[in-house]
Amino acid sequence: xxxxxxxxxxxxxxxxxxxxxxxxxxxxxxxxxxxxxxxxxxxxxxxxxxxxxxxxxxxxxxxxxxxxxxxxxxxxxxxxxxxxxxxxxxxxxxxxxxxxxxxxxxxxxxxxxxxxxxxxxxxxxxxxxxxxxxxxxxxxxxxxxxxxxxxxxxxxxxxxxxxxxxxxxxxxxxxxxxxxxxxxxxxxxxxxxxxxxxxxxxxxxxxxxxxxxxxxxxxxxxxxxxxxxxxxxxxxxxxxxxxxxxxxxxxxxxxxxxxxxxxxxxxxxxxxxxxxxxxxxxxxxxxxxxxxxxxxxxxxxxxxxxxxxxxxxxxxxxxxxxxxxxxxxxxxxxxxxxxxxxxxxxxxxxxxxxxxxxxxxxxxx
Amino acid sequence: xxxxxxxxxxxxxxxxxxxxxxxxxxxxxxxxxxxxxxxxxxxxxxxxxxxxxxxxxxxxxxxxxxxxxxxxxxxxxxxxxxxxxxxxxxxxxxxxxxxxxxxxxxxxxxxxxxxxxxxxxxxxxxxxxxxxxxxxxxxxxxxxxxxxxxxxxxxxxxxxxxxxxxxxxxxxxxxxxxxxxxxxxxxxxxxxxxxxxxxxxxxxxxxxxxxxxxxxxxxxxxxxxxxxxxxxxxxxxxxxxxxxxxxxxxxxxxxxxxxxxxxxxxxxxxxxxxxxxxxxxxxxxxxxxxxxxxxxxxxxxxxxxxxxxxxxxxxxxxxxxxxxxxxxxxxxxxxxxxxxxxxxxxxxxxxxxxxxxxxxxxxxx
Numbered sequence: 001x002x003x004x005x006x007x008x009x010x011x012x013x014x015x016x017x018x019x020x021x022x023x024x025x026x027x028x029x030x031x032x033x034x035x036x037x038x039x040x041x042x043x044x045x046x047x048x049x050x051x052x053x054x055x056x057x058x059x060x061x062x063x064x065x066x067x068x069x070x071x072x073x074x075x076x077x078x079x080x081x082x083x084x085x086x087x088x089x090x091x092x093x094x095x096x097x098x099x100x101x102x103x104x105x106x107x108x109x110x111x112x113x114x115x116x117x118x119x120x121x122x123x124x125x126x127x128x129x130x131x132x133x134x135x136x137x138x139x140x141x142x143x144x145x146x147x148x149x150x151x152x153x154x155x156x157x158x159x160x161x162x163x164x165x166x167x168x169x170x171x172x173x174x175x176x177x178x179x180x181x182x183x184x185x186x187x188x189x190x191x192x193x194x195x196x197x198x199x200x201x202x203x204x205x206x207x208x209x210x211x212x213x214x215x216x217x218x219x220x221x222x223x224x225x226x227x228x229x230x231x232x233x234x235x236x237x238x239x240x241x242x243x244x245x246x247x248x249x250x251x252x253x254x255x256x257x258x259x260x261x262x263x264x265x266x267x268x269x270x271x272x273x274x275x276x277x278x279x280x281x282x283x284x285x286x287x288x289x290x291x292x293x294x295x296x297x298x299x300x301x302x303x304x305x306x307x308x309x310x311x312x313x314x315x316x317x318x319x320x321x322x323x324x325x326x327x328x329x330x331x332x333x334x335x336x337x338x339x340x341x342x343x344x345x346x347x348x349x350x351x352x353x354x355x356x357x358x359x360x361x362x363x364x365x
Numbered sequence: 366x367x368x369x370x371x372x373x374x375x376x377x378x379x380x381x382x383x384x385x386x387x388x389x390x391x392x393x394x395x396x397x398x399x400x401x402x403x404x405x406x407x408x409x410x411x412x413x414x415x416x417x418x419x420x421x422x423x424x425x426x427x428x429x430x431x432x433x434x435x436x437x438x439x440x441x442x443x444x445x446x447x448x449x450x451x452x453x454x455x456x457x458x459x460x461x462x463x464x465x466x467x468x469x470x471x472x473x474x475x476x477x478x479x480x481x482x483x484x485x486x487x488x489x490x491x492x493x494x495x496x497x498x499x500x501x502x503x504x505x506x507x508x509x510x511x512x513x514x515x516x517x518x519x520x521x522x523x524x525x526x527x528x529x530x531x532x533x534x535x536x537x538x539x540x541x542x543x544x545x546x547x548x549x550x551x552x553x554x555x556x557x558x559x560x561x562x563x564x565x566x567x568x569x570x571x572x573x574x575x576x577x578x579x580x581x582x583x584x585x586x587x588x589x590x591x592x593x594x595x596x597x598x599x600x601x602x603x604x605x606x607x608x609x610x611x612x613x614x615x616x617x618x619x620x621x622x623x624x625x626x627x628x629x630x631x632x633x634x635x636x637x638x639x640x641x642x643x644x645x646x647x648x649x650x651x652x653x654x655x656x657x658x659x660x661x662x663x664x665x666x667x668x669x670x671x672x673x674x675x676x677x678x679x680x681x682x683x684x685x686x687x688x689x690x691x692x693x694x695x696x697x698x699x700x701x702x703x704x705x706x707x708x709x710x711x712x713x714x715x716x717x718x719x720x721x722x723x724x725x726x727x728x729x730x
Contacts, residue, residue: 041548047555048548101512105505131560140470140554143508144547147466147515151543154519158536164529171523178516182509183406183413189505190412195496 015352019068019359025082026067026089031056033156034093037148050124054117055145059096061112065360066091066218069240072356073222076232076349083161087170087225090160091177091218093153098181098213100146104139105189106273113264118142150178166225173221177213184209195276196299202281203245210251211244215360235343239353242336246329246361252277253325256313268309274299283321291319333357380717384433384724390447391432391454396421398521399458402513415489419482420510424461426477430725431456431583434605437721438587441597441714448526452535452590455525456542456583458518463546463578465511469504470554471638478629483507515543531590538586542578549574560641561664567646568610575616576609580725600708604718607701611694611726617642618690621678633674639664648686656684698722 013021035056042048070088078084102108103116110116115123122138130137157174158167187205197205219240223233254263255270256279263269270277284295298304298312316322337354345353378386400421407413435453443449467473468481475481480488487503495502522539523532552570562570584605588598619628620635621644628634635642649660663669663677681687702719710718 037544041544045548045552047551051551097512101508105501105508130555136470137554141551143466143470144551144554147462147512147547148544150512150515151540151547155540175516175520179402179406179513182512182516183410186412186416186506186509187410189502189509190495 015355018352019355022068022071022085023064025085026064026071026092027060027062029086029089030059030062030064030067030092030156033089034059034149034152037152037155041148050121051145054120055148058100058117059092061114062092062095064089064092065214066095068356069215069218070222072349072352073219073224073228073236074226075352076223076236076345077226077228081162084222084225087157087160087162087167088218088222090153090157091221093149093156094178094181097146097149097153098185100142100149102185104142104146105185108265108269108273110265113261116142117145162225166227169227170221170225173217173224177217177221180208180217181213184213196281196284197276199281199285202276202278206245206248206278207241210248211241213244214247215244216240229344232344235339235345239336239339239357242332242339243357243360246332246336246357249278249325249329249332250361250363252279253322256280256316257322268313271309271312272304274304279316279321279325282324283316283319286319286321286324287315288319291315329361333361380720383717384720387433387436387450388429390450391429391436391457392425392427394451394454395424395427395429395432395457395521398454399424399514399517402517402520406513415486416510419485420513423465423482424457426479427457427460429454429457430579431460433721434580434583435587437714437717438584438589438593438601439591440717441588441601441710442591442593446527449587449590452522452525452527452532453583453587455518455522456586458514458521459543459546462511462514462518463550465507465514467550469507469511470550473630473634473638475630478626481507482510527590531592534592535586535590538582538589542582542586545573545582546578549578561646561649562641564643564646564650567641567643571610571613571643572606575613576606578609579612580609581605594709597709600704600710604701604704604722607697607704608722608725611697611701611722614643614690614694614697615726615728617644618687621645621681622687633678636674636677637669639669644681644686644690647689648681648684651684651686651689652680653684656680694726698726 035052038048038052038055042051067085067088067090070091071085074081074084074088099111100117103111104118108116109119118138118141120138121141122134125132125134125137125141154174157170160167162170184205188209216237217240219236220233223236228236252270255265255275255277256268258265258267260267266272271280280299284292287295294315295312298308298315301308304312336357340350340353400417403413403417403420407416432450432453432455435456436450439446439449439453464476465482468476469483473481474484483503483506485503486506487499490497490499490502490506519539522535525532527535549570553574581602582605584601585598588601593601617635617640620630620640620642621633623630623632625632631637636645645664649657652660659680660677663673663680666673669677701722705715705718
C-alpha cells in the first residue's frame with residue numbers, strides 16, 4: 001500500500017493481512033458508533049437496556065465483507081484514509097438492518113449460530129414477565145432496531161469525515177443500494193419453491209438482492225467516492241457482478257449442504273424455508289424424469305420433516321446440480337479476476353481483489 | 366407573507382388559506398417524488414405493481430401536519446422558498462414510514478378509513494393465488510415499504526435543493542427525530558394497559574413519540590434550517606412541546622370516543638388495543654374506589670368484546686377524565702400561543718402558528 005493512515009493499516013503487509021487489519025478497524029468503528037448511538041437513545045430506559053447490550057454485539061458478529069469491498073473500491077482511486085474507512089463501514093450497518101428484518105420475515109430463529117435478534121428480544125420480554133405476546137414483541141423490536149441500523153448507516157456515512165463533494169459522488173450509489181435491497185427482499189418474499197421460478201428469475205433475484213448488494217454496489221460505491229474514472233468503475237462493476245453471483249451460489253450451497261457449526265444456521269435451512277434458491281432451481285432443471293417427480297413431491301409436502309429434508313438433499317445431490325454450481329462459482333471468480341488485468345485498476349489492488357473474491361466464495365465461508 | 370415563490374403561495378391570503386396552499390404544494394411534491402421512486406424501483410416487476418399504485422396514494426391520504434410545522438419553522442427565519450417546502454415535505458415520508466410499520470406492529474387493519482398497507486398487500490397476495498401465508502406476506506411487504514419511505518424521506522431532504530450549509534443545520538434535528546421515533550415506538554410496545562404506567566410515564570412516551578415528533582421537532586427542524594436564533598428556537602421548542610402534548614391528548618380522546626367516520630378507525634380502537642393512553646391512565650387516577658375496581662376488571666379481561674368496550678368507555682367518561690383532558694388541551698394551546706408574543710417570532714407567523722395549534726388539536730381532527 002502506498003500510503004497509510006493512523007488507525008488503518010501498515011504498508012508492509014500482504015493483501016491477506018491488510019484485509020484482516022481493515023476488518024479490525026471497520027469493526028472498531030462500527031461497534032463504537034453503534035454503542036454511542038445506543039447510549040444516547042436508550043441509557044436509563046428499561047426497554048432499552050437490552051439494546052445497549054445486544055446491538056453493538058450484533059454488529060461485532062459480522063464479517064464486514066461489504067466494507068471490505070467498499071474500501072477496496074476506494075483504494076483503487078485514492079490513498080488510504082480513515083474517513084473513507086468510516087464511510088465504507090456504514091455499509092455494515094446497512095447489512096445489520098437487512099439481517100435484523102430478514103430474520104423476522106423468514107422467521108429464522110438463529111443468526112450466526114446464536115439466537116436471532118427477534119428471538120433474543122422475545123425471550124427478554126418473557127423474562128420480564130410482561131403482558132402481551134412475547135413473539136410479537138420480539139418481532140416488532142427487531143424491526144425497529146433494523147430501522148435504527150438503517151438510520152445509523154446513513155448518519156455514519158454523512159458524518160464519516162469525507163468532504164461533501166466526495167460524498168456527493170457516493171450518494172447515488174448508496175441510495176440505489178438501499179432501495180435495491182428492500183425491493184430485492186420483496187422479490188424474495190414471493191420467491192417460493194412450491195412455484196418454481198425459472199433460472200433467469202433466480203439470477204435476477206440474486207443480482208438484485210445479494211450479489212449486487214454484497215459485492216458490486218459496495219465496490220462501485222467506494223470507487224465512486226474515490227473518483228475513479230469510468231473505465232475502472234465499469235471493470236469493477238463487471239468483476240463485482242461475477243463475484244457477487246459466485247458469492248450467492250456459495251451461500252445457496254451452504255444453505256442446503258453447509259455444516260451448521262460453520263453456517264450458524266440449522267442444517268438445510270433453505271430447504272425448510274422452501275427457498276427457490278439457485279441450487280434447488282438448477283437441480284430441478286438438471287433432474288431426470290424420476291428425480292424431477294421426487295423433487296416435486298417433496299417440495300409440495302405440507303410439512304417438511306427431517307426425513308423429507310434429507311430426501312430432498314440426496315436427490316438434489318444426485319442431479320449433479322451442486323457440482324455444476326461449484327464449476328459456475330469457479331468460472332465466475334476466475335473470469336472476474338482476469339477482467340481486472342489491464343483495465344486501469346492499480347497494480348497494488350489486483351492481488352487484494354483476487355484474495356477478496358476467493359475469500360467471499362470460499363467453501364467454509 | 367413577505368416573499369412568495371412560484372409554486373408555493375400567494376402573499377395576499379390569510380393564514381388559513383396559506384396553510385391550505387402549503388398543504389397542497391407539499392402533497393404534490395411528496396406524491397410526485399414517491400411516484401418517481403416507485404417507477405424506478407418497480408416498473409415491470411410483478412410484485413411491484415401494487416406498490417406503484419398503492420404507495421403514492423398512501424402518501425396522498427395524509428394531513429401533512431409535520432411539513433406544515435416544519436415550513437412554518439422555516440418561515441420564522443427566512444422568506445418562502447420552494448426548496449424549503451421540499452425539505453419540509455420529507456417529514457411526511459418519514460411519517461408514512463412510521464404509519465406503515467406501526468400498523469403492522471399494532472395489527473391495525475384500518476388506516477384513514479381504508480385498509481392499512483399490510484391489509485392491502487395481504488389481500489393482493491391472496492388474489493394472486495400465491496402459496497404461503499398472505500397475512501405474513503402483507504406484514505413483511507408493509508415493513509419493507511416502510512423502509513423505503515424511511516430511505517426516501519432522507520433522500521428527498523438531501524435532494525431538496527437547499528445548499529449543503531443550510532442542510533447541515535437541519536441534520537442533527539432530523540437524525541434526532543428519526544431515532545426518537547423508533548425508540549418511542551419501542552417504548553409504546555411495552556406500554557400496555559394491563560400494567561398501567563404512571564401519568565409521568567405516559568407523558569414521557571407522548572413527548573418522545575407523538576408530541577415531539579409531530580410538532581416540536583418538525584418546527585425546530587424548519588427553524589434550524591432557516592438559521593433562526595437561539596431565542597426563537599427555544600420559544601418554538603416550548604410552543605411545540607405544549608401543542609404536541611395537546612395534539613396527543615386529542616388523539617387519545619379520539620382513540621376512545623372518536624367517531625369512526627372521522628377517525629377512519631373502528632370505535633374505541635385504543636381500548637381494544639389496551640393502549641395505556643393518557644385518557645385511560647387519567648381515568649384510573651381520577652376514579653373513585655368503585656370505578657377503579659370496574660376499570661381494573663375490564664382492563665384485565667381476556668377478550669374485550671363490544672360490551673366490555675362500551676362499559677370501559679362509560680366508566681372512563683364517568684370519572685371526568687375526558688373533561689379534564691379537554692381542559693388540559695385548551696390550557697396548553699393557550700399557553701403555547703401566548704409564549705410566542707415578544708419572543709422574536711416574526712409578526713407574520715404569529716397568527717399562522719395560532720391557527721396551526723388550533724387545527725391540530727381540534728375536536729374533529
